[in-house]
Amino acid sequence: MARKKYQEIAEHFELLVLSGRLRPGDRLPAERQIMEEFDAGRSSVREALFSLQRQGLLTSRPGAVPRVSTPTVDGMFAELSGSMRHYLNRPEGLREMQDARALLEIGLARRAAQTASGDDIKKLEKALDANRAARDLDTFVQTDVAFHLAIARISRNPVFEALNAALSDWLKDQRVKSSASGASFEEVADQHVKIFEAIKNKDVEAAAEAMDRHLAIVVDRYWKAVM
Amino acid sequence: MARKKYQEIAEHFELLVLSGRLRPGDRLPAERQIMEEFDAGRSSVREALFSLQRQGLLTSRPGAVPRVSTPTVDGMFAELSGSMRHYLNRPEGLREMQDARALLEIGLARRAAQTASGDDIKKLEKALDANRAARDLDTFVQTDVAFHLAIARISRNPVFEALNAALSDWLKDQRVKSSASGASFEEVADQHVKIFEAIKNKDVEAAAEAMDRHLAIVVDRYWKAVM
DNA sequence: TAGGAGAATTGGTCTTACAAGTTTATCAGC
DNA sequence: GCTGATAAACTTGTAAGACCAATTCTCCTA
Structure with missing residues (x-):
C-alpha cells in the first residue's frame, strides 16, 4: 500500500478546499459518512481530519461536525x-x-x-x-x-x-x-x-x-x- | 477523567527529556512495554508518541524502537x-x-x-x-x-x-x-x-x-x- | 568476519464501546 | 401560530484490542 489511506482522505478534502469547492465556514461530512465514502475505518478518517486540522484548514469541536477555516499566521x-x-x-x-x-x-x-x-x-x-x-x-x-x-x-x-x-x-x-x-x-x-x-x-x-x-x-x- | 491518558503518557516522557534523564539518541521503551507500564491501550500510547513526534522530541521508523531527538529549526x-x-x-x-x-x-x-x-x-x-x-x-x-x-x-x-x-x-x-x-x-x-x-x-x-x-x-x- | 534466517517491533488499519458535547425535533404553554 | 424548554438523535473524543505488513534487530551459522 504505497499511499496511506489517511493521506488519500486528507488530500481529497485538501483539494476541495484549494479548488474553492469547500469554502470557509462550510460543514464537512460526519466521520461516519466519510468512513463509508472511502471504505475506511474510523482511525484513518480521524487521522486525516487531524492532519487537516494541524494545517489550520478546519476546526472541530466535540459534538459538532468540523467546519472549513482559513489558516492564519x-x-x-x-x-x-x-x-x-x-x-x-x-x-x-x-x-x-x-x-x-x-x-x-x-x-x-x-x-x-x-x-x-x-x-x-x-x-x-x-x-x-x-x-x-x-x-x-x-x-x-x-x-x-x-x-x-x-x-x-x-x-x-x-x-x-x-x-x-x-x-x-x-x-x-x-x-x-x-x-x-x-x-x-x-x-x-x-x-x-x-x-x-x-x-x-x-x-x-x-x-x-x-x-x-x-x-x-x-x-x-x-x-x-x-x- | 480530568487528565487524558495519552496526555499523561506524553507528559511523562516529555519530562524525562526536559530533565535530561533521556538524552538525544536514547531508545524509548517499546510500545507494548509502555502499554503495560501505564495500563493503557495501544491507541493511547500511539497518540502520546504521535504528539511527542510532532514536537520533534522523538523520531520513529517502522520496525525500530523510537529514539529521542532534539528539535531542529x-x-x-x-x-x-x-x-x-x-x-x-x-x-x-x-x-x-x-x-x-x-x-x-x-x-x-x-x-x-x-x-x-x-x-x-x-x-x-x-x-x-x-x-x-x-x-x-x-x-x-x-x-x-x-x-x-x-x-x-x-x-x-x-x-x-x-x-x-x-x-x-x-x-x-x-x-x-x-x-x-x-x-x-x-x-x-x-x-x-x-x-x-x-x-x-x-x-x-x-x-x-x-x-x-x-x-x-x-x-x-x-x-x-x-x- | 560476513551473511542470512527468524524474532521482535513498529506502522497502519479496522472494530467496538462508552462518554461528553451539539444539533434537531418535539411538544407544551401562551 | 409562535416561543421556549425538554428529550431524542447525532457527532466527536477517548480508549481498548486485534490483525497483517514492513522494517529492523539479533543471533546463529558458515
Missing part, C-alpha cells in the same frame, strides 16, 4: 510553540533565537521610522507612556511587549505582528529574568524613549541603532541573570 | 509547509510573505557586509559565479537560491539558514515565474554582483540597498507575470 506559529519550547531549552537554541529576534526587531524599527504615520506615532507614544508608568514587574513586562508590538504593527503586515507576538511569548522568560535582575525600569524605558524619538523623527539609522543597543543590553542582562 | 519550518501552502494560496498571504522575506534578506545582507570573513567572501563569490554561468531556467533558479543561502550562512545562525531555505522553498514558484518572464538572467545576475561587491567592500548601506532593489524587481516581475 498566528495559528501557524502556535503550531511551533511545542517544538520551540524544547528548542529554547538548549542555550545555543536560545541564543540563536534571540539573535533572530534582534534582526527582526531592528528591521521593524527601521521600517517604522520610514513609514510611520501620525496616527502610528500617537499609538506608539501611548504604549511608551504606559510602559514608563509601570511600577511592578508584571505590568512592566506586559507594557514592554505591547510597545514592541506597536512598532511591529506599523509595518501593516500581519506576519510581522504574529512573529513579534510569537517571539515575545517564546522569549517571555528572558524578558522577565532580565527585567527582574537589578536594572531599574527607568533605564529600559529610557531606551524605549530613544527608539520612539528616532521613529518619530523619521531617523531610520538612529531607530535601528537604538533598537540594536536596547536588545543587546536586555540579552546581556539575561545571560548575567541566569549564570 | 529545519524540522520546525518543515512542519509549517502544509499550512503555508494554503496561506500563500491567497494573494494577500503571498504579498505578506514576500514582504517578510524582504525584511529578512535585507537584514542578512546588512549583517553579511558587517561580518563577512575572507572565507565567506570566497564562498559567496563561488556561488555568484555559478549563478552567472547558468544558461537554463532550472540551473539559474537553483544557483539563485544557493547565492541567497550563502549570504544567510554568513550570519552563522542556523535559524537564518533554515528560514532562508524554507522561504526559498515556499516562494519557489515566484522565483520560477519571475525568472521565466522575459528578463534576461544577466540582469538578475548583475544585481547579484552589486550585492556581492557591497558585501565584499563591507559597505553595509550599499548591500542593504542592492538587496532591497533586487527583491523589489523580482517581486514586481512576478506580479506582472501572473496577471
Whole structure:
C-alpha cells in the first residue's frame, strides 16, 4: 500500500478546499459518512481530519461536525510553540533565537521610522507612556511587549505582528529574568524613549541603532541573570 | 477523567527529556512495554508518541524502537509547509510573505557586509559565479537560491539558514515565474554582483540597498507575470 | 568476519464501546 | 401560530484490542 489511506482522505478534502469547492465556514461530512465514502475505518478518517486540522484548514469541536477555516499566521506559529519550547531549552537554541529576534526587531524599527504615520506615532507614544508608568514587574513586562508590538504593527503586515507576538511569548522568560535582575525600569524605558524619538523623527539609522543597543543590553542582562 | 491518558503518557516522557534523564539518541521503551507500564491501550500510547513526534522530541521508523531527538529549526519550518501552502494560496498571504522575506534578506545582507570573513567572501563569490554561468531556467533558479543561502550562512545562525531555505522553498514558484518572464538572467545576475561587491567592500548601506532593489524587481516581475 | 534466517517491533488499519458535547425535533404553554 | 424548554438523535473524543505488513534487530551459522 504505497499511499496511506489517511493521506488519500486528507488530500481529497485538501483539494476541495484549494479548488474553492469547500469554502470557509462550510460543514464537512460526519466521520461516519466519510468512513463509508472511502471504505475506511474510523482511525484513518480521524487521522486525516487531524492532519487537516494541524494545517489550520478546519476546526472541530466535540459534538459538532468540523467546519472549513482559513489558516492564519498566528495559528501557524502556535503550531511551533511545542517544538520551540524544547528548542529554547538548549542555550545555543536560545541564543540563536534571540539573535533572530534582534534582526527582526531592528528591521521593524527601521521600517517604522520610514513609514510611520501620525496616527502610528500617537499609538506608539501611548504604549511608551504606559510602559514608563509601570511600577511592578508584571505590568512592566506586559507594557514592554505591547510597545514592541506597536512598532511591529506599523509595518501593516500581519506576519510581522504574529512573529513579534510569537517571539515575545517564546522569549517571555528572558524578558522577565532580565527585567527582574537589578536594572531599574527607568533605564529600559529610557531606551524605549530613544527608539520612539528616532521613529518619530523619521531617523531610520538612529531607530535601528537604538533598537540594536536596547536588545543587546536586555540579552546581556539575561545571560548575567541566569549564570 | 480530568487528565487524558495519552496526555499523561506524553507528559511523562516529555519530562524525562526536559530533565535530561533521556538524552538525544536514547531508545524509548517499546510500545507494548509502555502499554503495560501505564495500563493503557495501544491507541493511547500511539497518540502520546504521535504528539511527542510532532514536537520533534522523538523520531520513529517502522520496525525500530523510537529514539529521542532534539528539535531542529529545519524540522520546525518543515512542519509549517502544509499550512503555508494554503496561506500563500491567497494573494494577500503571498504579498505578506514576500514582504517578510524582504525584511529578512535585507537584514542578512546588512549583517553579511558587517561580518563577512575572507572565507565567506570566497564562498559567496563561488556561488555568484555559478549563478552567472547558468544558461537554463532550472540551473539559474537553483544557483539563485544557493547565492541567497550563502549570504544567510554568513550570519552563522542556523535559524537564518533554515528560514532562508524554507522561504526559498515556499516562494519557489515566484522565483520560477519571475525568472521565466522575459528578463534576461544577466540582469538578475548583475544585481547579484552589486550585492556581492557591497558585501565584499563591507559597505553595509550599499548591500542593504542592492538587496532591497533586487527583491523589489523580482517581486514586481512576478506580479506582472501572473496577471 | 560476513551473511542470512527468524524474532521482535513498529506502522497502519479496522472494530467496538462508552462518554461528553451539539444539533434537531418535539411538544407544551401562551 | 409562535416561543421556549425538554428529550431524542447525532457527532466527536477517548480508549481498548486485534490483525497483517514492513522494517529492523539479533543471533546463529558458515
